[in-house]
Amino acid sequence: MKYVDLHVHSNASDGTMSPSQVVAYAASKNLSAMALTDHDTVEGVQEALTAAASLPVEVIPGMxxxxxYHEKEIHILGLFADYKNPQLLKQLENxxxxxxxxxxxxxxxLAADGICITAEELQASNPDTVITRAHFARVLVERGIVSNMAQAFKKYLQTGGKYCPKKETFSPELALKLLKECRAFPALAHPLQYKFGTEELNGLVAHLKELGLAGLEVYHSSNNQYESMKLKEMAVKYQLLPxxxxxxHGKNKPDIDLGTGRGGLHxxxxxxEDIRNKHSKMYS
Incomplete structure (x- = not known):
């Protein structure tokens, strides 16, 4: 049996490995394919594809x-994206x-309370990285201001809290339109992490399906077996591919390993292959 990992981050966003390092690691883990899905950027895709050219692992361009949605941030994966699409690049730059x-x-x-952080610290030797809250959390841990990433998020980086204003972002309509524009296969990432009730989660999935959603992330490091089973039933209900x-994320989520998550993910x-076939039909 061959295995893949279709949700991977590099230091183009909030991971700690470079795109080429992630690809090499995926090859060392004997994965047949991985999707580079950095947050709101495709900056690392070309480097990953170049690295994969000499390794026995396929890189799927993604984001x-x-x-x-309902005042909560959700994440939508785009697999097999045309990462050079001008409209995509324009919107991502915005x-x-x-x-x-x-x-x-x-x-x-933070500086007003005596915590002065420089841009160089946040970038961590990658000036092209998309800075996220995880970058701030890492610096707070490195400075010894907090003991771990979770504490950094809880004390300093809660969205809408004292230090961290709410993030302006896409509407689901614009996100799905953009993914269609760049010929991507769109899938809702980690559906259970949004903490919606059953009715609201079904409402979200149904709404996104109407907008063009094609997949549901059934298998994820945060799910147990029962949760994945329920998500698989939801995928069937809405005719979405799992x-x-x-x-x-590398060292930013040290308990999650590439390909195996917290140990039981395969x-x-x-x-x-099902996704590849569906994607081909979507844009044929």
Missing amino acids: ELSAL LRAVRSRRNSVILER TGGSDF VSSLLL
């Missing part, structure tokens, strides 16, 4: 777009500018 303004506010609010991935390559 993880943020959108707002989103990057929004992130940059929000990050400036976080820096100002997908799965670890949500690997995503069959057969899921990928």
Whole structure:
């Protein structure tokens, strides 16, 4: 049996490995394929594809777009994306500018309380990275201000809290339109992490399905076996293909390993072939 990982982050967003390092690691783990799905960016895709050219692992160009639904941030994966699409690049650049303004506010609010963080610290030797709250959390841990990432998020980086304003982001309509524009296979990432009730989650999935959603992340590091089973039933109900991935971030999520999550995750390559076939039909 061959395995894949369709939800992977590099230091192009909030992971700690470079795209080429992630690809090499995926090859060392004997994965047949991985999707690079950095947050709101495709900056690392070309490097990953170049690295994969000499290794026995397929890299699927992708991203993880943020959108707002019922005042909660949701994430939509786009697999097999045309990562050079001009409209995609324009919209992602706009989103990057929004992130940059929000990050400036976080820096100002932290500095007002005596916690002065530099841009260089946040970038961690990658000036092209998309700065997220995880970058701030990492610096707070490195400075010894908090003992771990979870504490950093709880004390300093809660969205809408003292230091961290709410993030401007895409609507689900715009996110799905953009993914269609770049010929991507769209799938809702980690549906249970949004903490919606059953009715609201069904409402979300039904709404996204109407907008063009094609997949549901049934298998994820945060799910137990029962939860994955329930999500698989939901995928069948809405005629969505199941997908799965670890949500690997390197040292920023040290308990989650590439390909295996927290130890029990194994995503069959057969899921990928179903997605590949569906994707081909969607844009034929």
